[in-house]
Amino acid sequence: MTVQHDPSVYERIQAGEQFQELRRRYRSWAFPMTIAFLVWYLLYVLLSGFARDFMGTKLFGNINVALVFGVLQFVSTFLIAWAYSRHAAAKLDPLADELRTAADSRDEVGEGAK
Amino acid sequence: MSHETLSTILFVVFVALTLGITFWASRNTKSAADFYAGGRSFSGLQNGLAIGGDYMSAASFLGIAGIIALSGYDGFLYSIGFLVAWLVALLLVAELMRNSGKYTMADVLAFRMSPRPVRTAAGVSTIVVSIFYLLAQMVGAGALVGLLLGITSQAGKIWTIIAVGLLMIIYVVFGGMKGTTWVQIVKAVMLMVGAALITLLVLGKFGFNLSGLLGDAATASGKGEAFLTPGLKYGTEAQGIWGKIDLISLGLALVLGTAGLPHVLIRFYTVPTARDARKSVLWGIGIIGVFYLLTLVLGFGAAALVHGKIDKSGNTAAPLLAQEIGAQVFGDVGGTVLLAVIAAVAFATILAVVAGLTLASSSSFAHDLYAHVFKRGDVTERQELVVARVAAFVIGAVAIALSIFAQSLNVAFLVSLAFAVAASGNLPAILYSLFWKRFNTAGAVSAIYGGLISAVVMVIFSPVVSGAKTAMFPDVDFHLIALSNPGIFSIPIGFLCGYLGTILSKEYNASKYAEIEVRSLTGIGAEQATGH
Numbered sequence: 335m336t337v338q339h340d341p342s343v344y345e346r347i348q349a350g351e352q353f354q355e356l357r358r359r360y361r362s363w364a365f366p367m368t369i370a371f372l373v374w375y376l377l378y379v380l381l382s383g384f385a386r387d388f389m390g391t392k393l394f395g396n397i398n399v400a401l402v403f404g405v406l407q408f409v410s411t412f413l414i415a416w417a418y419s420r421h422a423a424a425k426l427d428p429l430a431d432e433l434r435t436a437a438d439s440r441d442e443v444g445e446g447a448k
Numbered sequence: 449m450s451h452e453t454l455s456t457i458l459f460v461v462f463v464a465l466t467l468g469i470t471f472w473a474s475r476n477t478k479s480a481a482d483f484y485a486g487g488r489s490f491s492g493l494q495n496g497l498a499i500g501g502d503y504m505s506a507a508s509f510l511g512i513a514g515i516i517a518l519s520g521y522d523g524f525l526y527s528i529g530f531l532v533a534w535l536v537a538l539l540l541v542a543e544l545m546r547n548s549g550k551y552t553m554a555d556v557l558a559f560r561m562s563p564r565p566v567r568t569a570a571g572v573s574t575i576v577v578s579i580f581y582l583l584a585q586m587v588g589a590g591a592l593v594g595l596l597l598g599i600t601s602q603a604g605k606i607w608t609i610i611a612v613g614l615l616m617i618i619y620v621v622f623g624g625m626k627g628t629t630w631v632q633i634v635k636a637v638m639l640m641v642g643a644a645l646i647t648l649l650v651l652g653k654f655g656f657n658l659s660g661l662l663g664d665a666a667t668a669s670g671k672g673e674a675f676l677t678p679g680l681k682y683g684t685e686a687q688g689i690w691g692k693i694d695l696i697s698l699g700l701a702l703v704l705g706t707a708g709l710p711h712v713l714i715r716f717y718t719v720p721t722a723r724d725a726r727k728s729v730l731w732g733i734g735i736i737g738v739f740y741l742l743t744l745v746l747g748f749g750a751a752a753l754v755h756g757k758i759d760k761s762g763n764t765a766a767p768l769l770a771q772e773i774g775a776q777v778f779g780d781v782g783g784t785v786l787l788a789v790i791a792a793v794a795f796a797t798i799l800a801v802v803a804g805l806t807l808a809s810s811s812s813f814a815h816d817l818y819a820h821v822f823k824r825g826d827v828t829e830r831q832e833l834v835v836a837r838v839a840a841f842v843i844g845a846v847a848i849a850l851s852i853f854a855q856s857l858n859v860a861f862l863v864s865l866a867f868a869v870a871a872s873g874n875l876p877a878i879l880y881s882l883f884w885k886r887f888n889t890a891g892a893v894s895a896i897y898g899g900l901i902s903a904v905v906m907v908i909f910s911p912v913v914s915g916a917k918t919a920m921f922p923d924v925d926f927h928l929i930a931l932s933n934p935g936i937f938s939i940p941i942g943f944l945c946g947y948l949g950t951i952l953s954k955e956y957n958a959s960k961y962a963e964i965e966v967r968s969l970t971g972i973g974a975e976q977a978t979g980h
Contacts, residue, residue: 344963355604356969361854372703375532379699382525383692390677395463395659400521400677407528408737414535415733422543422726424909431466434969 347437356429363421378403402414451771452598454788455795457764462638462796464614469630470623480829481978483624483836484551484811488977492724494633494716496731499715501632503732503738504799506588506794512740512761512769513769514921516747517755520665520675523747525695527740529702534736536875537707542860543722544882544968545713550975553713553874554816557881560960561889564821565771569896571816573873574710574898577866578809579847581711582802584861584862585849586612588763589798596791606852612799612847620810620840628803629718635793635800642793643742646786649773650749658745665751672798675751687894690930698864700934705867707747708874711808720977731784742965749773749821810840848976864933865907872899876946882968885961887950894949898944906934 347353381389382400389400477483500682517521549555554570586609593608619627652869654661665673674680683695706712716725732764743766750758750765754772758765770790775783814836819827877895880887906912912932915925931937967973 336671342959344966345959347966347970348962350884353966353970354928357965358737360969366904368536368539370592371532371535375703376696376699378528379525381697383695386679396662396676397659398673398676401662403530404521404524407532408741411535411733412737415538415730418539419726419730427723430970433966435971437970437972447700 343437352433353430356426356433359425359429363418363425367418371410374410375407378407380403412439451784451787451791453595454784455791457595458788458792459795462634462792463799466627466631466634466796466799467615467618469499469634469970470627471834473624473627473630474622475893477622477624477626479978480551480815480833482626484714484815484831485975486625486629488718488720488975490629490718490724490728492719492727493721493731494671494764495629495715495728496722496735497636498629498632498718499712499728499732500640500735500739501634501636502530502711502715502734502804503801504636504797505585507584507741508740509639509643509797509834510588510592510763510766510794511764513743513746513750514758514764515681516744516767517758517769518762519681520671520748521678521753522680524744525682525699526702527680527743528734529699530706531740533703533735534729534733535708536704537712538726538733540851541707541713542716542725542729544900545878546716546719546722546725547971547974548964548968549717550884551708551714551815552715552812553878554812555891556964557821557877558816558962560605560887560957561882561892562955564824567820568815568894569579569893570874570877571812571821572814573869573878573900574812575809576625576711576904577708577870577874578805578812579843579850580806580862581709581866582809582847582871583851584866585798585802585805587854587862589795589802590597590851591761592763592794592798596794599795601766610848610850612795612802613844613851615799616802616806617844618842619799620806620844621837625714625718625807628800628807631800631862635796635807638793640735640739640742640798642789643739646770646773646790647742647745647749650745650753650769651778653753653773653776661745661748661752665748665755668753668755669751670955693936694931694933697931697933697936700866700939701868701871701933704871704935704939706870707869708878709866710812710870711804711876713878714808714811716848717975718915719928722971723972736972764947767794806840806844809843810836813839813843864912865903868903868907868933868935869900871935872903872942873897874899875939876942876948880946880950881964885958886956887961888953888955888957890948890953891950895942895946897948898945902941903934903938906931906938910934 391399479735481487512523512526512838545556548559554567557566589612590605590609593605619631662676666672669675719725719728744768746769746827750769754768757768767787767790771783771787774786814832818835819832873896878893906929909928910932911927913917913919914921915927
């Protein structure tokens with residue numbers, strides 16, 4: 335896998351305003367969200383270990399807090415996945431497409447990376 | 449007709465179907481991109497199903513239902529960790545890897561760094577993780593066959609393992625990624641349909657009243673309300689504070705392990721673009737999430753309906769439930785049919801997962817170690833593929849041999865070790881190389897070996913190996929650590945080693961980081977689908 339093209343092309347793209355905006359949009363969404371769902375998950379694990387009386391509280395019938403909390407982890411996972419796909423389609427994909435089209439038309443990188 | 453006969457017939461049908469697919473795929477598997485990445489021509493939905501197929505192993509199907517049936521709520525903890533883990537893959541890894549890599553995990557690391565040491569490290573850790581996981585599945589196959597097909601003799605079990613091993617070798621050697629992916633898709637559909645059918649029957653039996661089902665399960669278990677709250681199996685009060693730390697450690701390994709599992713990572717290369725990789729993870733999350741919700745009903749249903757009959761490991765909970773609910777709803781014949789279906793699905797599951805693992809490890813051996821380390825890249829695609837196929841054969845043979853001698857090993861031990869090693873050895877290196885500008889060769893090598901070695905060493909000196917009644921060697925005691933899962937220490941050690949290795953080395957290549965950052969986010973220069 336030898337790379338023949340001049341690497342400075344990538345440095346120019348990287349320094350460009352458009353790429354910096356793409357990078358910002360990606361990181362400012364993905365990083366805080368990762369921290370958020372990990373904290374939310376660890377909260378669940380910690381409560382399962384240390385707050386069992388609370389987790390055993392019955393809400394309705396035999397459905398207790400532990401079960402609802404667990405199902406909420408599923409719900410939050412589905413929601414975050416869906417929200418990410420929306421965010422990526424609306425905010426990331428168009429910018430990435432523009433950058434890729436521009437790079438292809440200049441023919442600086444395209445095939446060179448193969 | 450007995451359920452054993454019917455199971456065998458159904459299983460033979462599955463094998464015939466998948467072998468047919470494999471030989472069809474082999475005619476279209478010519479280039480390296482075909483063999484390693486299925487020509488990158490699978491759709492998001494297809495690969496999403498295959499992700500589900502790869503991930504829903506016998507351990508998560510029979511194992512989680514079994515833990516819930518025996519220990520109640522605690523089995524659900526596993527499902528949650530396994531599912532949430534996919535968000536790490538979706539948000540941080542899948543698309544960026546698809547854009548910047550080619551065939552293996554090591555491609556992404558070697559991109560920025562001195563390739564030989566990094567590929568060696570990544571290749572070693574890929575093969576270690578895959579072999580532990582592979583052994584767990586094969587040992588599980590041996591144990592299951594006795595229960596499901598009525599084969600109880602030692603020789604019968606060994607022949608079953610050999611048969612499973614030979615089939616997986618055929619799938620991988622001939623079908624490559626294309627054949628293996630189709631096997632996963634067929635299996636995922638079978639598994640979902642089977643699990644959904646039994647779930648519906650169980651819920652129907654309880655008048656779709658979940659609370660009633662839970663109440664009956666708690667009563668039948670003899671443990672009462674404790675059955676519905678965490679703490680019967682993991683981090684019990686009797687184990688004290690270390691038990692609870694162990695629970696957190698397990699939780700961390702589960703949530704961070706998935707995005708470092710080699711057979712999961714190579715799935716992202718089977719689609720044409722990063723966008724399809726995203727779609728496939730979305731489908732995967734949906735399929736796996738629904739499946740785990742089904743296992744919750746299966747587990748509590750088994751506790752309520754067949755509690756006294758389940759064996760100690762819990763693996764028979766789902767098959768016994770299938771038999772019982774089938775008999776209750778459709779009469780004895782119905783019970784036989786459903787049991788046979790579930791048994792056949794369980795075998796299909798084992799077969800598909802072992803094929804995925806064999807592919808991951810043989811790809812890494814041929815592409816990383818042979819082509820780039822031993823031959824320094826001076827190798828034709830043809831030669832590399834011959835080596836990949838030979839490696840699949842050898843790894844399959846080694847796995848067969850090891851699992852015959854490893855019959856007494858605890859399956860959960862092997863799986864948790866695979867997850868802990870993936871989270872400690874692979875994930876730090878992957879995340880650093882995608883996101884940290886300063887990261888370098890020394891950092892990558894120390895992250896992988898640091899995480900890998902600390903995880904393995906901690907397991908060797910844990911109560912899983914010695915000093916406990918349930919240990920691998922119950923008669924000796926050299927355990928030094930009270931934790932059975934090393935994650936809480938070994939994952940931070942992996943990250944720390946990567947950090948220290950990086951800052952202690954002067955190597956730093958800004959233009960290479962620019963390249964991987966631009967490529968990973970935009971898809972410029974990404975590998976194209978070969979298409980068919």
